[in-house]
Amino acid sequence: MRINRVIAAAAASLIAATGLVACSSETETTSSSNGDAVTVKIGTTDADQKAWSVFADEAQKAGIDLDIVRFSEYPQVNPAQSEGQIEISKFQTINYQAQYNATSGKDLRIIGSGEINVLGLYWKDHDSIDGIEGEEVAIPNDPSNQGRAINVLVQAGLLTLRDGAPTLTPTPADIDKDASKVKVVAVDASQTPNAYNEGRPAIINNNWLQRAGIDPSTSVAADDPNSELAEPYINVFTVSGDDLDNQTYEKLVDVWQSPEVTAALDEDSNGTAVQVQRSKEELNEILDRLVEEYK
Structure with missing residues (x-):
């Protein structure tokens, strides 16, 4: 199944219409308790994306001025949040947050969901997995993507996990x-497009798809x-944890799920991002299960 087919099928149920590198306010408005706009300090590694510009505009319409704190690397953000340098962040997956909580002893919580970026299997000059049996599939070797890549192949019926x-x-x-149809070789994520160009099947994440100029709609699974x-x-x-019921932060989640931000997100991701609407209770249950796996 190609990524565009997966997104089309998922859209009906999912789409809604350690230190700082730089800390710069996107507005000059300060917090107010008299009905004026409230400023929220939010951290991200993705501030240069169009979705974030649209997000800031739409949040302002909702009475929230975003003070966007820009980080250059993932490992900087959660410690800054734990130390109170930012109020809220939007940059990571549940999996990444679980690893941080498990290794740091902190208990950051989730107030809402954003998007999921679909991960695909690519095989040059093929439009399906027909004939893939016996092939060696390149997968990313980093902890954030390796398990997920294996599960892409499990869902495609190509790998079987041990009991x-x-x-x-x-x-x-x-x-x-013995029970699997393909073999896997774990390589640096940057090398997966090379495997693809050499004619081998490869799981390629979205960042490297864009850099390699590979069309996301050509995935075979x-x-x-x-x-x-x-x-x-x-x-x-x-x-x-103290901010889990903060209504201003909950409003920001709603703004991210707006049609305007969703459209910009789709453009940024070349159509591989699907908005997900899950309750904070469900999201934190997933988080806690993963934390236990990582301990």
Whole structure:
């Protein structure tokens, strides 16, 4: 199944219409308690994307001025949040947040969901997985993508996991080779487009798809955003536990899910981003399950 088919099928149920590198306010408005706009300090690694510009505009219409704190690397953001340098963040998946909570002993929480970026299997000059049996598939070797890549192949019926293997965070060692139709080789994510160009099947994440100029619609298989196996890869809004019921932050989640931001997100991702609407209770249940796996 191609990514564009997966997105079309998922859209009906999912789409809604350590330190700082730089800290700069996108507006000059300050917080107010008399009905004027309220300023929220939000951290992200994606501030240069069109979706964030639209997000800031739409938030302002809703009475919220975003003070966007720009980070250059993922590992900087959660510690800044834990130390109170930002109020809320939007940059990470549930899986990434779970790893941070498990290793740091912190308990950052999720106040709402954003999008999931569909991950696909690509095979040059093929439009299906027919004939792929016996092939060696290149997958990213980083912890954030390796387990998910394996699960893409599990969902496609190409890999079988050993009994007792972790369902959400499998590694190559968890694969039942005798029961599987393909083999995997874990490589640096930057090398997956090279494998594709050499004629080998490869799981390629969206950043490297764009850099390599590979059309996302040409995938021969992809994960299903509705699947439980994809849940760890939902991008989320993160807050401290004390702010879990903050109505202003909940309003920001609604703004992100707006048609205007969704359209910009679709443009940024070349059509691979699908908005997900899940309750904060569901999202935090997923988070807690993953934290236990990582401990």
